[in-house]
Amino acid sequence: MSLRHAILGLLERQPSTGYELARRFDLSLATAWHASHSQIYPELSKLEAAGLVEVVARGARQSKTYALTESGRDELRRWLVEETPDRSQRNEGALRLFLGQLLDPGDRQAVFERDLDYIEEQTEQLRALQSVLEPGEPFAAQVDLGLRINAVLAAWLAEQVEQPGPDGEHDGRGPAR
Amino acid sequence: MSLRHAILGLLERQPSTGYELARRFDLSLATAWHASHSQIYPELSKLEAAGLVEVVARGARQSKTYALTESGRDELRRWLVEETPDRSQRNEGALRLFLGQLLDPGDRQAVFERDLDYIEEQTEQLRALQSVLEPGEPFAAQVDLGLRINAVLAAWLAEQVEQPGPDGEHDGRGPAR
DNA sequence: GTTGACATGTAACAAGTTACATGATTGA
DNA sequence: TCAATCATGTAACTTGTTACATGTCAAC
Numbered sequence: 001m002s003l004r005h006a007i008l009g010l011l012e013r014q015p016s017t018g019y020e021l022a023r024r025f026d027l028s029l030a031t032a033w034h035a036s037h038s039q040i041y042p043e044l045s046k047l048e049a050a051g052l053v054e055v056v057a058r059g060a061r062q063s064k065t066y067a068l069t070e071s072g073r074d075e076l077r078r079w080l081v082e083e084t085p086d087r088s089q090r091n092e093g094a095l096r097l098f099l100g101q102l103l104d105p106g107d108r109q110a111v112f113e114r115d116l117d118y119i120e121e122q123t124e125q126l127r128a129l130q131s132v133l134e135p136g137e138p139f140a141a142q143v144d145l146g147l148r149i150n151a152v153l154a155a156w157l158a159e160q161v162e163q164p165g166p167d168g169e170h171d172g173r174g175p176a177r
Numbered sequence: 178m179s180l181r182h183a184i185l186g187l188l189e190r191q192p193s194t195g196y197e198l199a200r201r202f203d204l205s206l207a208t209a210w211h212a213s214h215s216q217i218y219p220e221l222s223k224l225e226a227a228g229l230v231e232v233v234a235r236g237a238r239q240s241k242t243y244a245l246t247e248s249g250r251d252e253l254r255r256w257l258v259e260e261t262p263d264r265s266q267r268n269e270g271a272l273r274l275f276l277g278q279l280l281d282p283g284d285r286q287a288v289f290e291r292d293l294d295y296i297e298e299q300t301e302q303l304r305a306l307q308s309v310l311e312p313g314e315p316f317a318a319q320v321d322l323g324l325r326i327n328a329v330l331a332a333w334l335a336e337q338v339e340q341p342g343p344d345g346e347h348d349g350r351g352p353a354r
Numbered sequence: 355g356t357t358g359a360c361a362t363g364t365a366a367c368a369a370g371t372t373a374c375a376t377g378a379t380t381g382a
Numbered sequence: 383t384c385a386a387t388c389a390t391g392t393a394a395c396t397t398g399t400t401a402c403a404t405g406t407c408a409a410c
Contacts, residue, residue, distance in 0.1 A: 001369075002269045009276040019389050032271035039370060041391060061378045061389050076276070081284050085273055087295065090398090092179045092263045094209035097322070099186040099257055101315035107258050118264065138278035141337065145274070148329045156322045178397075196361050216398060218363060238361050238406040267370090360406075368399070379388075 002086070003043055006033045008052065008068060008076040015056055015067035018044055028139065031146055047072070100160075109161050116157045123150045179263070180220055183210045185229065185245060185253040192233055192244035195221050205316065208323055224249070277337075286338050293334045300327045 010016065010024050021044075022037040035043075044066055047053040052072035057065040068076070093115070100111050126146050133140045187193065187201050198221075199214040212220075221243055224230040229249035234242040245253070270292070277288050303323050310317045 002267075002272055003369080005276070006272055009272070009279060012279055017389070018391095019387095029272070029275065031266055031268075032275050033267055034265040034370095036371070037390075038372080038392080041389095059389095063378095063389055077280065077284065080273060080276055080280060080288055085292075085295075086269045088211040089208055089268065090179075090210055091208075091266065091268065095179055095183055095186070095206070096257060096262055098206065098209050098319055099182070099253070101318065102186060102189050103254065103257060107254065111257055115262075118262075141278065141333075142275055145329075145333045148333065149326060152322075152325045152329055156318075156325065160318065180397080194361070195363095211398095213399070214362075215364080215400080218361095222363095236361095240361055240406095355410100357408105357410085359408085361404100362406105363402105363404080365402075366400085368397100370397070371395080372393100373395095374393075375391080377389085377391105380386085382383100382385085 002033065003035055003039060004047065005076060005079045006035065007040065007043060007047065008072055008079075011053060011066055011068050012073065012076060015065050017059075017063045017065050019063070112157050112160050116154060116161070119150050119154050119157065123147065123154070126150065179210065180212055180216060181224065182253060182256045183212065184217065184220060184224065185249055185256075188230060188243055188245050189250065189253060192242050194236075194240045194242050196240070289334050289338050293331060293338065296327050296331050296334065300324065300331070303327065 006025070006029065007021060010021055010029065014024075016024065018037060018041045021040050022035070025033060025035045025040075044053065048055070048066070051069055052075055053066045054069050055064045056067040059065065096111070097115070100108050103111060126143050130140065130143045130147070133143065183202070183206060184198060187198055187206065191201075193201065195214060195218045198217050199212070202210060202212045202217075221230065225232070225243070228246055229252055230243045231246050232241045233244040236242065273288070274292070277285050280288060303320050307317065307320045307324070310320065
């Protein structure tokens with residue numbers, strides 16, 4: 001279960017409330033993991049029961065700020081260093097790039113242009129983020145990686161859209177319109 | 178639910194048994210989607226009940242070969258062209274790259290070297306696949322994209338391993354050994 | 355004959371989503 | 383005071399995993 005370690009990692013960077021974690025999942029961690037509050041709150045309770053996190057502050061509106069305990073830090077390191085990563089993938093975007101090849105040229109071009117728009121939008125956001133970060137910040141390296149991958153994706157999509165592609169002599173058996 | 182459309186896409190390329198689909202999920206679709214036979218068989222039944230696939234051959238060992246029906250092809254195209262992609266991510270590898278920055282330099286180097294080994298191994302497999310494919314084959318473009326992304330990842334990981342990194346002056350609050 | 359790959363299924367459990375539900379505080 | 387945001391939780395459902403269970407066929 002990676003949700004647990006995603007939460008531990010976010011709390012290691014910065015103690016947070018469940019509500020703040022939910023936002024951080026969609027900001028700093030958006031390209032790596034997603035979780036909604038209905039998953040986060042029960043998991044925080046379990047982590048607290050297991051002694052991996054603790055409430056370090058209570059603020060207005062019944063808010064509870066959690067931080068890692070020593071054993072939480074140990075568990076995070078153990079997971080990162082000792083546990084074999086799960087490399088299995090489930091990525092709808094990648095699936096669509098793969099299956100897009102089955103479409104006839106007109107549909108494929110429309111679909112890939114939509115993807116390209118999305119990549120360009122995401123690239124702008126990463127650039128905005130980059131300009132705010134200090135260059136020494138560890139997180140800056142991740143932003144840089146994201147930008148490099150986006151550049152590769154954008155170039156590939158542009159190539160797919162330009163060329164009629166190998167499906168140009170479409171045979172009518174594909175999922176054409 | 179993308180499993181449904183992943184299956185439709187695989188069957189559009191090549192009619193298959195459930196057993197063959199399970200293998201193809203871990204071969205051609207490995208970088209985009211994963212599914213095990215215990216998920217595939219029930220979904221094939223549902224797809225057949227919905228009239229999106231049909232049994233086109235029965236072979237030895239009670240095997241059933243499925244293929245798309247006309248409405249299966251329509252549904253696949255509709256999903257690809259009309260439905261808004263779910264861009265939310267859940268990628269343990271990316272999460273680990275992100276959280277790896279929290280480790281002290283020694284641990285981080287070990288972890289990133291392990292990742293680099295994995296990328297290089299996967300790159301070799303892609304190259305082997307590439308040498309087998311005809312250049313016109315639509316699937317060749319996907320293999321090419323995979324190789325380009327791997328090259329970016331490998332370069333980034335090599336940089337992270339070479340430099341002691343911004344965490345060189347580790348402050349003892351991270352998940353150090 | 356027995357091992358290994360082919361082939362299909364179900365059951366119990368874990369993980370994740372969507373909808374429901376409530377309340378506090380801030381600023382206009 | 384009213385709307386938006388902050389803040390936390392639960393319930394019902396869907397999706398995905400692991401383990402259980404069975405049987406066929408080919409090659410050695």
